[in-house]
Amino acid sequence: MKIAKNLLKQKLADLEKHYVAFLCEQFARWREFADITQRLIDSAPVNEQECPESYLHEFRMLREVLRMDATGSFDWNNSVLRESFAHFAISPFYKIWGETIARITLLLAEEAGVKTLIEIGAGRGHMTEIMLKNMAESSCRLPLIVTDVAPAVLNEIEKHRLAYPANPLRTMPWDISQPPPQELLESIERPCLIYERASIMYSNISALENMASVTDIVVLGDMFNYTGELFAYDSISEKIGGKPLFYSQIKPLMEKHFTGHFFFDLRAQEMLGYPSTTILIGWK
Numbered sequence: 001m002k003i004a005k006n007l008l009k010q011k012l013a014d015l016e017k018h019y020v021a022f023l024c025e026q027f028a029r030w031r032e033f034a035d036i037t038q039r040l041i042d043s044a045p046v047n048e049q050e051c052p053e054s055y056l057h058e059f060r061m062l063r064e065v066l067r068m069d070a071t072g073s074f075d076w077n078n079s080v081l082r083e084s085f086a087h088f089a090i091s092p093f094y095k096i097w098g099e100t101i102a103r104i105t106l107l108l109a110e111e112a113g114v115k116t117l118i119e120i121g122a123g124r125g126h127m128t129e130i131m132l133k134n135m136a137e138s139s140c141r142l143p144l145i146v147t148d149v150a151p152a153v154l155n156e157i158e159k160h161r162l163a164y165p166a167n168p169l170r171t172m173p174w175d176i177s178q179p180p181p182q183e184l185l186e187s188i189e190r191p192c193l194i195y196e197r198a199s200i201m202y203s204n205i206s207a208l209e210n211m212a213s214v215t216d217i218v219v220l221g222d223m224f225n226y227t228g229e230l231f232a233y234d235s236i237s238e239k240i241g242g243k244p245l246f247y248s249q250i251k252p253l254m255e256k257h258f259t260g261h262f263f264f265d266l267r268a269q270e271m272l273g274y275p276s277t278t279i280l281i282g283w284k
């Protein structure tokens with residue numbers, strides 16, 4: 001696949017500038033958040049007012065996770081957890097994250113003559129909706145296959161299909177910790193592009209190998225740990241299934257299966273000393 005990294009970066013420059021500027025505000029006080037979550041683990045008193053505004057919902061959720069963990073009775077239907085998840089889906093960060101993933105995807109799809117798009121870990125379809133809106137705005141009618149490990153959540157995608165009837169959209173179960181199902185392999189035309197937001201962290205890094213077996217390009221929006229450092233908020237997130245995705249483990253897999261890759265928002269990581277990056281692009 002002929003993708004020149006420098007040329008691609010030039011085409012993405014405006015988008016990158018806008019996104020990195022947002023991240024620099026969003027994550028500016030990440031060290032304070034790391035300290036506060038450490039105090040939660042240490043059972044030290046923490047006042048909600050001490051938490052940086054951009055982390056407030058995450059703070060409430062992690063505090064609740066620790067509370068439930070201490071009582072030994074974890075409940076996904078807990079109202080604080082439900083409220084936090086509902087907030088994340090509509091939060092400014094999730095919106096710009098999804099919007100940026102969608103725009104990068106469509107730019108790359110056009111550059112590389114992509115014939116099939118696959119979304120993984122679609123959940124309730126918040127990312128799917130952003131993608132369909134962007135496809136409609138750019139008159140893109142590429143076939144889109146929306147997948148998730150849980151077949152039940154794919155029913156949620158139906159309402160988006162109805163809202164965007166011009167787009168050929170199918171749903172299919174796929175557990176990305178396993179190789180792609182035969183039905184998926186038979187449904188795609190290459191070149192193919194896989195995109196996602198916040199799902200690999202609930203699976204594992206071997207998912208990259210499974211994706212590489214079916215796709216030519218990836219646009220992955222997840223919390224990729226670039227520096228290898230872990231903080232208190234990471235260990236609390238692990239209690240609800242969020243695993244750190246270390247670049248030291250990702251790099252050899254990307255180099256094995258793709259000819260080029262880079263972290264779209266690495267400048268934000270460098271400017272803030274923040275451990276994570278949030279968008280990884282790779283191509284064969």
Ligand SMILES: C[S@@+](CC[C@H](N)C(=O)[O-])C[C@H]1O[C@@H](n2cnc3c(N)ncnc32)[C@H](O)[C@@H]1O
Nearest residue numbers: 121122123126127149175176177197199202203
């Ligand atoms: C936090 S939600 C994100 C949903 C959606 N991507 C979004 O951005 O709104 C995580 C999703 O990853 C899915 N997931 C977790 N493990 C997975 C796996 N092994 N294979 C595929 N999807 C998985 C879950 O079912 C869930 O829908």
